[in-house]
Amino acid sequence: MPRTLDPELRRALAARIRYYNELGIYDFYRQPLSDCTEAVLISVDEDEIIVSTNIVSTSSVSTNQPESGEQMSPRKSAAVAVPVVVEENIFEAIALKPEQSVSDPVKALRIIREDLGDCMRCVLHKQGRKQIVFGVGNPTAELMFVGEGPGADEDAQGEPFVGRAGQLLNNMIKAMGIEREQVYIANIVKCRPPGNRTPERDECATCSPFLMRQIAVVKPKVIVALGAVAAKTLLAMSASMMQLRGRFYDFRPAGIRSNDPDWDGCKLAVTYHPAFLLRDPRQKGEAWKDLQMVMKELGMKAPAKGAE
Numbered sequence: 001m002p003r004t005l006d007p008e009l010r011r012a013l014a015a016r017i018r019y020y021n022e023l024g025i026y027d028f029y030r031q032p033l034s035d036c037t038e039a040v041l042i043s044v045d046e047d048e049i050i051v052s053t054n055i056v057s058t059s060s061v062s063t064n065q066p067e068s069g070e071q072m073s074p075r076k077s078a079a080v081a082v083p084v085v086v087e088e089n090i091f092e093a094i095a096l097k098p099e100q101s102v103s104d105p106v107k108a109l110r111i112i113r114e115d116l117g118d119c120m121r122c123v124l125h126k127q128g129r130k131q132i133v134f135g136v137g138n139p140t141a142e143l144m145f146v147g148e149g150p151g152a153d154e155d156a157q158g159e160p161f162v163g164r165a166g167q168l169l170n171n172m173i174k175a176m177g178i179e180r181e182q183v184y185i186a187n188i189v190k191c192r193p194p195g196n197r198t199p200e201r202d203e204c205a206t207c208s209p210f211l212m213r214q215i216a217v218v219k220p221k222v223i224v225a226l227g228a229v230a231a232k233t234l235l236a237m238s239a240s241m242m243q244l245r246g247r248f249y250d251f252r253p254a255g256i257r258s259n260d261p262d263w264d265g266c267k268l269a270v271t272y273h274p275a276f277l278l279r280d281p282r283q284k285g286e287a288w289k290d291l292q293m294v295m296k297e298l299g300m301k302a303p304a305k306g307a308e
């Protein structure tokens with residue numbers, strides 16, 4: 001049944017959804033009332049706020065965060081049953097960012113960097129970082145690589161993927177027949193986690209909105225998520241690398257819209273993180289298959305040999 005929301009309530013609801021989106025949370029469930037009951041889902045799909053009801057068994061609704069379940073479904077599949085679209089495009093109105101009024105991507109990226117400032121939004125700012133590692137590369141790249149977070153070399157140089165893993169990534173890019181300067185490279189978190197530990201979920205959620213804004217500026221055709229942390233954060237889903245690899249996902253940066261009406265998101269592929277490939281070189285062939293899939297999507301001619 002269509003519902004008409006009070007305009008005030010609708011605005012407040014949109015603001016709250018936007019807030020949670022920036023934290024990486026997309027779907028909302030009312031607490032189940034019994035083993036089999038009605039759940040209310042409020043989600044944002046593209047530029048629409050969707051209010052939907054769904055009869056569920058308690059066991060089918062997980063309120064766990066992504067890493068708690070290897071088989072967790074993609075978030076879009078959660079929005080089911082008779083969706084009721086709120087007629088006014090209010091999400092677009094509240095998603096505007098300062099860089100969206102700028103057409104020059106170099107300037108737009110600079111605005112995001114200035115907005116980030118000397119960031120202290122998560123604990124990583126006080127755990128030994130030397131500097132923020134924002135991102136590097138072609139601001140209009142067709143291909144973007146997203147890793148997990150800076151390591152010691154990246155922290156020292158202020159550029160992502162410059163250590164041993166970076167060398168391997170460079171080789172992977174070269175093997176595709178292009179140069180590092182032609183792609184854009186960034187990470188989920190912009191500060192080095194101490195001891196190269198995996199970034200915590202809240203750190204990823206706090207930092208990734210800035211990455212989403214970078215993606216909306218660069219407007220790549222394809223993003224390659226390097227490793228599980230990047231894949232799970234970008235896709236807001238949890239699954240094993242084996243399940244995540246080998247296919248494309250339709251991707252739109254959460255909580256932000258590009259100022260280009262012709263860019264409505266991109267494809268996203270998942271492959272192994274170069275640091276993992278250094279530890280287990282036997283998987284290089286699998287990573288090469290992923291990159292070949294990307295090259296086909298981008299219309300690039302596949303060289304005969306993969307990355308060494």
Ligand code: SF4
Nearest residue numbers: 119122125190191207
């Ligand atoms: S990791 Fe991101 S959110 Fe956390 S302090 Fe660094 S720049 Fe800020």
